[in-house]
Amino acid sequence: MPSLNSIPRLEDYGVSERYGFLPRELPVQRLKDDYYESWEDVISKLPDLLVNRELRSEIDKLPELKVKQSLLDDIGQLRRSYCVLCFLANAYVWGGDKPAQVLPDNIANPLLITSDKLGLPPLSTYASLILWNFKLNDGEAAFDIISTQQSHEINPDVVTTINTFTGLIDESWFYIISMFYEKIGGVCLNAGLNLIRAARDDSKAVFIEQINIIAEKVKILGDLFSRMDEKTNPDIFYNVLRPFLSGWKGMENEGLPNGVKYGKNGKFYKYAGGSNAQSSLIQFLDVLLDVQHMPVGVKNQPQPTTTATTTKSITQKDNKKSFIYEMRSYMPREHRQFLDHVKNASTIRSYVLANEDDPEITRAYDACLDRLKEFRDKHMKLVARYIINPAKKQKGTFGLATKGTGSTDFLPFLKQCRDETLKAEVNRDRMNINK
């Protein structure tokens, strides 16, 4: 275990500048051991089975397969089996007139084993839907160009998804756009570590150069939201796809009062559904720049304005109760550990505060936070377009209108996330804008 005060090395956590939090080796598209053929058969027919309402009976017929040691020992195969079982689990629960309260043993048991090994919860997550669910059409070279492009230049045709619930381009596109965030953001990982190093070495020029690189990428990420519209129709997203992305936490009024039972004689669990809040990239930026997220309704303490941190213990305790923090347990274990390490290693905010009389440093830091705040503003517009508007048309049905798939009451939550980003700015703080 590396010392948490050292600067983390990307390769220790399975992440890279080239791919960010996407895997360095491309995702496995089909389990190679024929023993698992029946799983792959069902998932290859998933959209049809769901439309014809045959999915549950098909899954009920599956044999109960063992999780072989060979599966646990091969990370690519292990991730693929997790992805397959997650698709089957969400499809089983949400693929009928009423949600199923019990997952059959033949998927519950292997899912519990594989998810545990990966440090992930046993249902569809950002990892199973986005990080480990893509294939490249033209090889890695075409894919690499993306890191150097502006958002309008990016050609998403270089990527396809491996699996979907619906078989619709609207769904693939939704996942592909997200995975581009991860690809573009990869550059931020290296720049972020350089930034930590620059703060420690007190090298102003490198600090400003690296924080500007991050700010520029965050701007590109903000602009990328507008491309969702090209192939993902808001009504299709809301009415056809989104129900499958839901989890089983906060679903008491949707027919899952106790969550979902894993196996005939298993236990009930409540887990939140898939959400981009589970993306390690955006949380990495928050941790790096020291944006503090509180539970909804809890007002942020003013950020410490000196390097002495008497308020830190209070805010850290509250931080850990926030939804954003909770979502870390929905990330692959290595990525969660990486964020912990970055949190311990980063002295970026202290460096900026120690240089509060240097406008070049404070402005560069605040400008980066401005980009992140604008990113969150643009995201909220997308939420209005893809959830609030279609929900208005459907009033009264399904009751999910104001709940995110992650089970948050999302409007106050997202507004608070955005406001907390601004609160980290040092010049605002000094001008008492936040108080």
Ligand code: HEM
């Ligand atoms: C149609 C597309 C999208 C919709 C409807 C949507 C909706 C939501 C909702 C409702 C939440 C609140 C948490 C929850 O309960 O799930 C959320 C959180 C979040 N979403 Fe999205 N989202 C979309 C696309 C994206 C994309 C492409 C990104 C790219 C990074 C993204 C990034 C985030 C982040 C980082 C959070 C956590 C809150 C924050 O850090 O500000 N979302 N999203």
Ligand SMILES: N[C@@H](CC(=O)c1ccccc1NC=O)C(=O)O
């Ligand atoms: N939280 C969103 C869903 C969402 O953002 C999401 C869910 C699963 C996988 C990725 C997601 N974000 C994607 O772009 C919603 O409530 O509709």
